[in-house]
Amino acid sequence: MGIASTGISHAETGTRQSYDAIVIGGGFAGVTAARDLQAKGKRTLIIEARDRVGGRAWSTTFAGKTVELGATWIHPSQKLVWGEVQRLGIATVTDAHPEFVVASKEGGGYEQKEMAFLDQQSALLARFVEGSQEYLPRPYEPFHREDLLRELDKLTLGDRARQLRISALEQNWVSASTGAYGGGFDRGALTQLAHWWALSGYTADGYHAINSIRPVGGMSALLEKMLARSGAAVVKNAPVTKVVDNGSQVQVTAGGKVYTAPAVVVAVPANVWNTISFAPGLPAEFGRLASESVGVPTARKLMIEVQGDVGRPLVNGAGGDLLDMVIADTVKSARGSLLIGFSVNPQLDANSVSQVQTAIDQVLPGTKVLAVKGQNWGSDPYSKGGWTFRRPGQLLGGLRAVRQPHGRLVFAGSDIATGWAGYVDGAMETGVRAAGLVSELTA
Template identity: 45%
Template structure:
């Protein structure tokens, strides 16, 4: 994506002049107009990144009496959430799901009156077989999957007794945090087909079961009350008006100034104030800053003085899945609403989840971590889907390649071995006048909007507590 000029009309002014409703488009953003002067002050805190972590921080800072400026690299707000229009429906190209078990997000949903909807259930489910794939009635297929997946997390009630505090039993979690997901799965000595079911289900979420840690998945399991039904249903409830409407409501409440198309390239902390420079060379000064961009992007920004070793290490290792892709599909198939799970490592689409019937066919979304998959190539995607349902016709696609998004450099959070008990707590602490926020470094629901909100609250509290 080529860099755009830094754009600068006050968000506060725009909101008051136009009204929030007029601003809500496919991505829930508006583009600003006038450029800022070369050195801009007048703000108490600079928030870098307008995802849920950054917007939460800006709102809390405003409530605390400070004047926040939000700098966002993209031409939209939302970060790794992204509401778009597809096949006449609102769809989410990034994070999408909410549940009553998400303590921070649920409170905000109720406060802002955001309504949820639940996807339609699949009519058939495809899982690996000795030769290719086999169709199951959903109750039978998912029932078997639950039986196979549950033992992976045996003992998690002991090592994650309070899931929102992953360090409650650090004596138990510490050794396990060095374990990859595949090492744990292989310890179960599953039959080859059973192993394919488990790695296909969990491996894609981890960005590769040899890459991801056991503890990340086990904490999600514990946060789901150690229950497969809750674990699997956590990705079935989304917002009627999209995440864009939700974050717009939060931003309006923040009464913050927003600059879109303003990627930050340099952050200087001289001990008395912070100076932030954008790609175009525009600079802003404030007493403090909140860095609310994905961990995978940290090393793309020059910090002066440089970040401590723990921060650099985490960014080099990556936290978010670096090749993550999400694709929405308008499908036509005699199979109807079909769910499909691929074997881990198979090229193309990893899994397919249907959401609703349309006048012609149905809507579904899919995930992939295959670097070779082009999210815009309808023919390539159709060929991938036909391994499950040979009659499938892909009428249209819309996807987002998060790994090749320069301002994300990865999709959903999935920590690697050693990151939970290693650098996580260190990077949650301020560095001079800088605080850090983002779902990647949340204690609880990392990888979810809830984790982003949790982290934004913490960062704002650090600034206000100085």
């Protein structure tokens, strides 16, 4: 995973390398686990590969504004993260509604549509997940009706579209909310989309509302406050290369140093599990999930500064185009407007002004791109993918197995949440659970 310098920061300094618990990964899952372990009286160390905490949540600056290149939104229905925001006294802001929609037209290309078009789109989405109240009646217990899920979990989003005989045009109309989320119609599982739908209250309004509220100051500010209050020690710039469990202690090699603890929380994305040497080796389910990918491997998010006021568009990109979705940011820049773009197209260079200009010309003609700043999450060695979107067979396949302790190791992360997988709340869910399991292992 590479070698970099190591430094301990936050609540503890010095050279101690033996702890009551070690957490690998400083994202929301890892920080939540460390916070809870500290509260239980466990001296806890977080080891983070990057020079920042946050993982797939990354607040940065662009055009003089704080922007998000990773996780962005929270919602009151996501009880863990919403409760944390309330406890920390962090204000929230709700994104303004879009003013117009851009979507595919018959014969190719794009056209501007009235907002009423979203009713058509919502009806199509509801067809994809029809019956979810029966097969996912308890959204936080997704295995409850395994008998009804068994065949459905084999389906991709594309399989479902073909079952429904949705036209190519209609498929393009919902691509941004289905295929793009899944990394492509023939990658993502129908059951992942249905799970989000169920968690959102089985309605289109609920489903769209979950991506509308942000913590003021950004996701990174929220995480930093959690971390500061936790009292956990942190080592940054220390990629973990080896984890050895001898049955009573676990040795973690990171940044050229070895740290030990009676138990370890592995809170890194599933896609990177195979980049760490585990001894003894992990069960087959772990390697299979990592090689199949859980986080979308071609996920890209980018900020786009454009000239002037372009209003508040909601662009639904056609499957296979360079940009899958474009929305207006909540703030303006000094030179014009800020747009947020999402893409799962491996051909897109998320930092190329000329390439992004070509893509914007298709959907918002006459709009001049001034600057871009993006993140290709698949090329990030410490994530190897973006937001969580399970593949067919993963819900009923390896998910339960990887949530169980393996020796003195407990795994966490949004990828293996049984609630809001793909969201900060899901990461926190697994962090809370991991802390509880570690406490049992070290009692």
